[in-house]
Amino acid sequence: xxxxxxxxxxxxxxxxxxxxxxxxxxxxxxxxxxxxxxxxxxxxxxxxxxxxxxxxxxxxxxxxxxxxxxxxxxxxxxxxxxxxxxxxxxxxxxxxxxxxxxxxxxxxxxxxxxxxxxxxxxxxxxxxxxxxxxxxxxxxxxxxxxxxxxxxxxxxxxxxxxxxxxxxxxxxxxxxxxxxxxxxxxxxxxxxxxxxxxxxxxxxxxxxxxxxxxxxxxxxxxxxxxxxxxxxxxxxxxxxxxxxxxxxxxxxxxxxxxxxxxxxxxxxxxxxxxxxxxxxxxxxxxxxxxxxxxxxxxxxxxxxxxxxxxxxxxxxxxxxxxxxxxxxxxxxxxxxxxxxxxxxxxxxxxxxxxxxxxxxxxxxxxxxxxxxxxxxxxxxxxxxxxxxxxxxxxxxxxxxxxxxxxxxxxxxxxxxxxxxxxxxxxxxxxxxxxxxxxxxxxxxx
Amino acid sequence: xxxxxxxxxxxxxxxxxxxxxxxxxxxxxxxxxxxxxxxxxxxxxxxxxxxxxxxxxxxxxxxxxxxxxxxxxxxxxxxxxxxxxxxxxxxxxxxxxxxxxxxxxxxxxxxxxxxxxxxxxxxxxxxxxxxxxxxxxxxxxxxxxxxxxxxxxxxxxxxxxxxxxxxxxxxxxxxxxxxxxxxxxxxxxxxxxxxxxxxxxxxxxxxxxxxxxxxxxxxxxxxxxxxxxxxxxxxxxxxxxxxxxxxxxxxxxxxxxxxxxxxxxxxxxxxxxxxxxxxxxxxxxxxxxxxxxxxxxxxxxxxxxxxx
Numbered sequence: 001x002x003x004x005x006x007x008x009x010x011x012x013x014x015x016x017x018x019x020x021x022x023x024x025x026x027x028x029x030x031x032x033x034x035x036x037x038x039x040x041x042x043x044x045x046x047x048x049x050x051x052x053x054x055x056x057x058x059x060x061x062x063x064x065x066x067x068x069x070x071x072x073x074x075x076x077x078x079x080x081x082x083x084x085x086x087x088x089x090x091x092x093x094x095x096x097x098x099x100x101x102x103x104x105x106x107x108x109x110x111x112x113x114x115x116x117x118x119x120x121x122x123x124x125x126x127x128x129x130x131x132x133x134x135x136x137x138x139x140x141x142x143x144x145x146x147x148x149x150x151x152x153x154x155x156x157x158x159x160x161x162x163x164x165x166x167x168x169x170x171x172x173x174x175x176x177x178x179x180x181x182x183x184x185x186x187x188x189x190x191x192x193x194x195x196x197x198x199x200x201x202x203x204x205x206x207x208x209x210x211x212x213x214x215x216x217x218x219x220x221x222x223x224x225x226x227x228x229x230x231x232x233x234x235x236x237x238x239x240x241x242x243x244x245x246x247x248x249x250x251x252x253x254x255x256x257x258x259x260x261x262x263x264x265x266x267x268x269x270x271x272x273x274x275x276x277x278x279x280x281x282x283x284x285x286x287x288x289x290x291x292x293x294x295x296x297x298x299x300x301x302x303x304x305x306x307x308x309x310x311x312x313x314x315x316x317x318x319x320x321x322x323x324x325x326x327x328x329x330x331x332x333x334x335x336x337x338x339x340x341x342x343x344x345x346x347x348x349x350x351x352x353x354x355x356x357x358x359x360x361x362x363x364x365x366x367x368x369x370x371x372x373x374x375x376x377x378x379x380x381x382x383x384x385x386x387x388x389x390x391x392x393x394x395x396x397x398x399x400x401x402x403x404x405x406x407x408x409x410x411x412x413x414x415x416x417x418x419x420x421x422x423x424x425x426x427x428x429x430x431x432x433x434x435x436x437x438x439x440x441x442x443x444x445x
Numbered sequence: 446x447x448x449x450x451x452x453x454x455x456x457x458x459x460x461x462x463x464x465x466x467x468x469x470x471x472x473x474x475x476x477x478x479x480x481x482x483x484x485x486x487x488x489x490x491x492x493x494x495x496x497x498x499x500x501x502x503x504x505x506x507x508x509x510x511x512x513x514x515x516x517x518x519x520x521x522x523x524x525x526x527x528x529x530x531x532x533x534x535x536x537x538x539x540x541x542x543x544x545x546x547x548x549x550x551x552x553x554x555x556x557x558x559x560x561x562x563x564x565x566x567x568x569x570x571x572x573x574x575x576x577x578x579x580x581x582x583x584x585x586x587x588x589x590x591x592x593x594x595x596x597x598x599x600x601x602x603x604x605x606x607x608x609x610x611x612x613x614x615x616x617x618x619x620x621x622x623x624x625x626x627x628x629x630x631x632x633x634x635x636x637x638x639x640x641x642x643x644x645x646x647x648x649x650x651x652x653x654x655x656x657x658x659x660x661x662x663x664x665x666x667x668x669x670x671x672x673x674x675x676x677x678x679x680x681x682x683x684x685x686x687x688x689x690x691x692x693x694x695x696x697x698x699x700x701x702x703x704x705x706x707x708x709x710x711x712x713x714x715x716x717x718x719x720x721x722x723x724x725x726x727x728x729x730x731x732x733x734x735x736x737x738x739x740x741x742x743x744x745x746x747x748x749x750x751x752x753x
Contacts, residue, residue: 079717086502108503203700263591265701266612280592400503404719411524411703418614420702440499 025125025351027062034339035064041094042081044326045071046289048151051360059346065339074098074205078403085110088333093340096151096326099138100406103399105329106141112330115145117341125349130365134323134391138398148348151326152364153287154387155213156380158294160282161307163191171309175218175252178283178312182259185282196259198272198281201417205403206268208410209324210253212396213285216320217313218252220245228320228392234399237443239434241409242427245314250416250423257417265418277302285311287324288384289362308383321387322395325362401437408433489733496727502720515727525728527703528711535622535707536686540679542626547633552663554634555641571635573628582695585624586611589696611697614704621705624692629682636678640671676747680740687736708732 043049049071056067070092072080081095085108097105105111118126128136128145135152139145159171163185172178182196200210212222220243221227224236240246257264261275269287276284277293277300293299294306313319328348334340346352350367357363357374368374369385397405409430416426438444496515500508519525550570557563573581589596589610597607610620644666652662690709693699699706699714708728715725 075718082503082720083717086505104503202698203702204698261592262597262607263609263612265609266591266697275592278592404721407714407718411700414700415702418612418701420614420704 025349027346030122030125031063031342031346032338033064034336034342037064037336037339038066038068039094039336039340039343040092041067041069041096042077042092043069043071043096044077044098045073046326047293048289048356048361051356054359055347055352055356058352059343062346063339063342065336065343067343081105081110082108085331085333090331090333090335093331093334093336094344095329095331097147097329099135099149099323099325099327100396100398100402102138102141102146102327104402106146107400110329110332111146112332112334112337113144113146114139114148114330114341114344117330117337118345121345125345127350127365127367130350130367132364132366132369132388134388134393135325135327135364137393138323138325139327141398147327147329148344149325149327150348150353150364151289151328151362152323152388153289153325153362154384154391155285155287155311155322155324156291156308156383156387157283157285157311158276158291158306158308160279160302160305162305163194163282171307172283172312173310174315175312176315179252179256179259182256182283186259191282193280195261195264195275195281197256197283198260198264198267198275199253199256199284200268200272201253201257201260201265201414202268202271202410203414204407204410206410207253207413207417208406208408209396211249211409211413212406213322214249214253214311215246216392216395217311217317218245218249219314219317220249222246222397226394226397230394233394237438239431239438241434242424242431247423247427248314250413250427253413254417254419254423265414276306279305288381289325291380291384292360292378308380310383310387319390320395321391323388323391323393324396325364399443401441401443405434405437408437492726492729492733495723496730498723500721500723500726502716502722508723511723515724516731518724519727519731524703524706525708525711528699528706528708531618531703531705532687532689532707535618535625535689536683538619538622539625539629539686540682542622543630543633543682544675544679546626546630548637550630550634551637551641552667554638558642567638571631574631576628578628578689578691579695581624581628582692585620585692586696589620612701614701617697617701617704621692621696624696625686625689629685633675633678633682636674637671640674641667644670673747676743680743680747683739683743684736687732687739708735 041052043052049069052069056069059065059067077096078098078101081092081097082104083089084091085105095105095110102111126148131139131149132152134154135149139147139149157172163169164171164181167184169181169184170177172181178197184196185191185194186196188194200206200213215222216228221240223240224238226233226237260267261280267275269290272281272284273286273290273293275281276286279301291308295303297303310319311321328344330337330340330344347356350365353361353363353365354368354371354374357368358377363369363374363378363381363384369381369388374381396402412421412426412430412433415421415429416423420426421429435444497510497512498508499511499514554563554567554570557566576584588594591597591607591609591612594610596610600607608616611617648666649662652666657665688709689707690713693705693707693710694713697705699710709732712725712728712732715721715728717725719725
């Protein structure tokens with residue numbers, strides 16, 4: 001971890017030294033004329049999609065290319081992208097993929113490596129070292145850079161500052177303190193209709209990802225060589241899903257249901273955000289893409305009443321913030337590669353990235369986090385930047401079985417949460433299933 | 446041409462005309478044949494072929510023949526077994542509810558058959574059937590939303606604590622059954638109404654003269670008369686339920702736990718989320734054979750019932 005911090009600090013210093021990182025670029029001379037061409041993009045239907053759409057016309061004005069952004073839900077996006085790729089479909093030129101899918105997409109031969117494209121592009125345009133390290137790694141596979149990590153998310157905990165201040169409660173740092181605070185707000189006559197903590201409990205990707213989001217802060221690890229700072233996180237993938245720390249964590253998820261909102265066992269990303277934004281829960285952890293919505297009166301009843309802190313950790317452990325988000329990739333089967341690449345390098349550049357972050361995009365670059373205008377408009381990014389710099393790149397496993405593995409774990413975690421199995425039974429099953437899965441792929445013997 | 450040559454030529458030309466006619470007839474069958482082969486036979490054969498292989502869509506070049514291993518694995522896969530159990534419970538419960546409520550609704554509409562109100566209500570009652578299941582799923586996810594849904598609001602008004610319609614594992618399957626039955630009860634009702642309308646008026650008159658009560662009429666006249674049509678309805682609903690997907694996809698995604706996992710959703714996940722097309726095809730083939738067997742048994746029962 002110390003090494004990571006050091007590298008991140010050095011990278012940030014390099015970027016700052018090379019100021020002005022966010023200098024005005026002469027895009028007219030840099031980008032080609034793509035009049036009459038169209039660039040189609042597939043993007044997840046997360047809140048930042050509106051900010052992407054706002055940028056479309058700007059690129060059209062510069063190059064003449066028409067940009068269309070289509071949004072899909074998380075599972076349908078994965079399905080549509082892989083099916084399209086298997087049929088060598090060229091309908092979409094630019095694919096946003098979850099960073100953890102990169103191995104699956106590379107193995108399916110869906111992606112044109114951006115490393116092969118940037119050639120003589122001014123390094124300041126790509127500014128690779130300016131991407132925060134914990135997300136930059138997710139755009140690489142087998143030592144090669146395949147995509148641009150423009151849509152990074154990290155998680156911090158959001159809490160109702162007004163209520164915590166009124167109650168004189170300390171912002172929780174450990175799991176125990178979190179549970180105590182959650183218990184305090186639940187069924188409390190002073191806070192009618194309020195619950196303590198909304199988690200991502202729904203069966204499948206929601207619960208599966210939640211497991212990976214918390215396991216390192218619980219002092220555990222999903223498999224033998226996957227731990228923060230590991231030099232070779234994929235060297236030994238013997239699962240540790242039924243280890244003591246792992247089972248304890250799942251028990252914590254189960255116990256927290258009592259302090260969650262009604263129906264919380266079926267909550268996923270939007271549900272927990274909406275419950276918090278409506279003022280129905282005192283705490284959530286959430287991906288940073290949704291955070292701006294908490295300050296938007298159209299989406300939030302708690303504008304000015306909330307604050308952020310690092311996610312909690314088990315006693316005696318350290319918080320390892322989750323990293324996730326989206327990498328922008330070029331479809332190998334695109335017939336518009338030149339125009340699409342121009343769009344990608346333009347969109348990902350520090351200058352345009354800042355513009356995007358200011359209108360609802362997600363800061364993914366050091367320069368964006370350090371920008372005074374962004375800091376003033378989005379003050380919560382200060383806490384987020386701390387999380388970004390300490391996150392573990394491999395926190396969610398990146399390999400060709402990722403989707404299946406997370407779904408299988410998500411089923412078992414959810415079974416434990418709803419009491420269909422004990423945490424030990426559920427995680428024993430998860431251990432068995434994931435082991436089988438890895439064996440069938442020849443990853444384990 | 447001599448007379449004998451003409452006699453030989455005539456059968457030959459007749460044969461030619463007949464084979465031309467046969468060709469013409471066959472030509473009319475070609476579009477249907479192509480359709481059948483392309484959209485039914487080939488996908489089925491290819492599914493069976495895939496089901497005998499370990500095949501992942503993203504790595505089809507590494508596909509390998511494994512015989513019946515996928516099937517063997519399927520029947521030891523606890524999630525698939527849960528899915529089979531759930532679909533059996535869902536099918537039997539939904540159809541039972543549809544028949545019971547459908548029958549009483551059909552009786553009401555039958556008694557109102559000559560009124561304008563009856564005609565209007567009959568048309569209105571079939572609206573659920575005409576809405577796509579995906580919309581039904583979305584509508585009911587709002588209705589049963591634990592915090593904002595009208596269902597829990599109404600329960601609250603009468604002093605009942607909010608229910609976890611989709612989040613409580615003991616309630617989730619029942620909620621899906623409720624939605625499914627709500628959509629398809631009108632179908633059963635319409636079938637039974639048609640059956641009731643086909644009963645000769647004399648039978649009712651005779652029953653009235655004999656002083657029969659409504660339940661006597663139902664048991665001795667109406668139910669035997671509509672038994673055949675109800676069996677047809679059951680066959681169609683069994684097949685429909687075996688391929689039920691949308692409502693579960695939108696409302697529960699098979700959860701919580703495995704409480705609403707159903708076979709189509711299981712196959713969908715294998716095929717389109719994990720891209721394990723070999724294993725997913727095995728599940729699809731099992732679903733197909735289950736449909737065929739259940740339909741064959743029901744048809745056989747229907748025939749023997751008609752013979753009686």
